[in-house]
Amino acid sequence: MKRFCLEVRGDYACFTRPEMKVERVSYDLITPSAARAVFEAILWKPSIRWQIRRIEVLAPVKWISVRRNEVGAVASTRNAQAAMNAGHGELALYIEDERQQRAGLFLRDVAYRLYADMEMIGDDARSNPGKYLAMFSRRAGAGQCINQPYLGCREFAARFRPVPLTETDDGDFQPGMDEPSALQEWSADLGWMLHDMDFSNPSNPTPRFFRAKVERGVLDLSRVEVRG
Structure with a gap:
């Protein structure tokens, strides 16, 4: 097991809260599953697995409200199966017929x-x-x-760079002295946050949550209790 560190930045981000049914509303910071996806976008192999241990917030939390067009339907699997059986069929979705305008509360200038x-x-x-x-x-x-790594939604591309780490005497890992510090003035209890999906039953994956507590700009995931 080897620990790596990435600095990730983006102009916009949306880590959607699952309890919001229609409008997209982001969590206050990146979720562990979204952080894992950044590492997997750089390297994914069946023989390895990424475990997120810590998230440090480097920039103040800023919000932006945006209205945008989305497609309000998905292609029907029943129509696809019928087309496969018949050898022809109508599979297209017409955007003009399915377009919906929705509001979203997103993060901006994240690091x-x-x-x-x-x-x-x-x-x-x-x-x-x-x-x-x-x-x-x-x-x-x-x-x-x-x-391309992204921040919650694929249209919100992420910029990344590796951060060298040094191991301390107590077994922890710290970035170099010239790296920016975490947002020391921000400590908050963010309530229940999505940790990841449990795919032990592939036909019925279940979400797992944890209590997210940020202390001096750091979300420590090494000791959290995850609940299904």
Whole structure:
């Protein structure tokens, strides 16, 4: 297991609260699942798994309200199956007919420092972990990714760079002295936040939540209690 750190920035972000049924309303900061997706966008392999350990907020929380057009329907699986059986059919969605205007409360000018452990879960990774560690370091340093990392919604692209870490005497990891500090003046209890989806039953994945408490700009995920 090896710990990596990324500094992630973006002009806009939306980490949608699941209790909001129609309008998109973001959490106050990035969720662990969205942070994991940033690492997976740089390197994903079946033999490894990313575990987010800490999130540091580097910029003040700012909000923006936006109205935008969305498509209010999805392609029907029943129509797709019928078209496959018949060899032809109508599968298209016409935007003019399905367009809906919705309001969203998004974050703007976000900046985070994300800490994650690379866990070796496959035989190949366990027998040759250095290959995967070097692969991620090389890709992150060169700005390479499998797909463009994003901040909650795919239209909100994320900029990233690797942050070198040093291990302290107590086993913790800290960035260099020249790195920006976390938002020291912000401490808050944000209530229940989505941690990730549990795919132990692939046909019926269930959400898991945790109590998100930010202390001096840091959300420590190493000791949180996750509930289904």
